[in-house]
Amino acid sequence: MGLLESIHAPKDLRVLNLEELIKLAQEIRQEMIDVVSKNGGHLAPNLGVVELTLALHRTFDSPCDKIIWDVGHQTYVHKLLTGRLDRFKTIRQYHGLSGFPKRAESDCDCFETGHSSTSISAAVGFAKARDVLGERHSVIAVIGDGAMTGGMAFEALNHAGHSETNLIVVLNDNEMSISPNVGAMSSYLSRLRSDPRYDKRKEDIEYLLKRIPVIGTQVAKAVAKAKDSLKYLLVPGLIFEELGFTYLGPIDGHDQALVEQLLTQAKNKKGPVLVHVVTCKGKGYKPAEENPDIFHGVSPFDPETGKIIKKSAPPTYTAVFGETLCSLAKIDPKIVAISAAMPGGTGLKDFVSQFPDRFYDVGIAEQHAVTFAAGLAFGGLKPVVAIYSTFYQRAYDQVLHDVCLQQANVVLAIDRAGVVGDDGPTHHGVFDISIFRIIPNLIFMAPKDENELRHMLYTALQHRGPVALRYPRSVGQGVSMDEPLKEIPIGKAEVMREGRDVILIGIGPIVNTCLLAAQELRHRGVEAAVINLRFISPLDRELLSHYARQTKKIITVEDHILKGGMGSAILELLEEEGIEGVTLERIGYDAFVDQGSISQLHSVHGLSVKGIVKAAERLRLFHTSQTPMPLSGTTGK
């Protein structure tokens, strides 16, 4: 039996000596490489925090002490040490362990994360609750240098530093967000790391400063001023100190004994403390150390070589978006692109290399990204902001107040729209239609395939005023691409198939599933029209009203939450147009959606041929008893 099998709870770690801890760290790394090479997952961030997590669980007493992990993608080690080794092989799978902290999984997961930069705010909340209730436990937020670029982190530092509550912030600085970290805070952290006094204790410097003699009032004032300036030069971590934190570090985050020593020191200090540890993302696995961005969130790979297992498939929507944007930017010098710390994920890597002066990575700052884009637009440029659907939730007011109210010429590229798979409920992009379709002035569209995406991006960039464009995290349909790019008439839907009995209305690539379902329904004697809605706003009122009056039966299908979604928009339209006697079945999600593969989730929630046929049955378009013919080659509920 290895050491890892003997760890059932954090208390089991406290009996180990340094040699055993080093061996345990190796076993943990091996277990994570084995499992992630099969399941995919956030390998590099976890390899980087092995010693830090061991030190945290030896110094603090979880679940009594509260450890809050920012983003939460680096909690695999924490899971392995808090009684979840036996289920670790199921991580990120349907009904398996989550890849992020989950309160329902363990008492040691005191706060759920997934969206970045929330940990310090939550920690201040835990700390204040403890103070009010007269409790005494420690509260620790563990935040990466990337997450530290998010506005919420600054807001929380501002609050915590002023409140003087006992709280520890561990800054895990690996110089990486998903890509190399950006921004002034990141440069400041680099200066701290490269400071020749890296290991010079802050206390020593303060002691020296205190020894400067003070004689007479005038001289005292001058000396006080000089001391202040000197302090700026000499005391490391001064930004944090000035915000009211005691700053400790920076130290090597892979030196087990040193990390424990510093955490113990932090535990015994009063007020807010910031512990700065420097780690290597991907530590201990060469391919991940060499390519920390690729191994940040990696798909299955060969553990021997680190080679990603690739299947041949059509290009992703993201790749087609990136390629089209580059080709349009070549012709139009006003096009600029903005990413919130995800140039790779949003398909903008080529844009960065081809147009470095027209690309802005603003860090994990979605709110700033959107308002910055509004400024760029009024300054005369054509900004395209590419953000995942789930992270746009952060920038709702900026979209509404700064872009749409003022009719700024901004293209909002909404990537990862729909369920995203293994990352689960924190990351599914299933709310954007509900929150954005109600904003006046915003044109909102979604393509049925990758070719239509190209034409829509072109259309968006021709339009004056704000446009949103949603597309999923998946490979395209493998359709051929047509040239030249042309404008799609705003607000016009596309009839993909005629039919007198029912209309199947889809938005996005799910339209293709509607087409397959229409074929199945024909076997049951049902003629279904299929409409590719294309525009959520404005809706094609004329066309939809015509078909609704004709068939009186509608099935809407969307990779989105039902409440407020596309089906809801159709219901509103029927009511507004006074179309009566229509029965409507809506297919989509009715709650937060679990993790699982995208096809699994679609099938469980009825976004499948089988699910659509069942909806038709509920509309009494046919009865199962009359149609013995089996479904051919389809899945779904």
Ligand SMILES: Cc1ncc(C[n+]2csc(CCOP(=O)(O)OP(=O)(O)O)c2C)c(N)n1
């Ligand atoms: C609001 C938000 N925007 C974007 C992301 C995507 N994201 C996940 S991890 C990450 C980088 C985090 O970097 P850091 O905090 O330094 O952690 P590391 O992986 O380097 O340990 C980003 C941008 C997110 N989770 N939340």
Ligand SMILES: CC(=O)[C@@H](O)[C@H](O)COP(=O)(O)O
């Ligand atoms: C933790 C996080 O938010 C990202 O790392 C996310 O997992 C990226 O997912 P994609 O694979 O869709 O880019």
Ligand SMILES: [Mg+2]
């Ligand atoms: Mg980092």
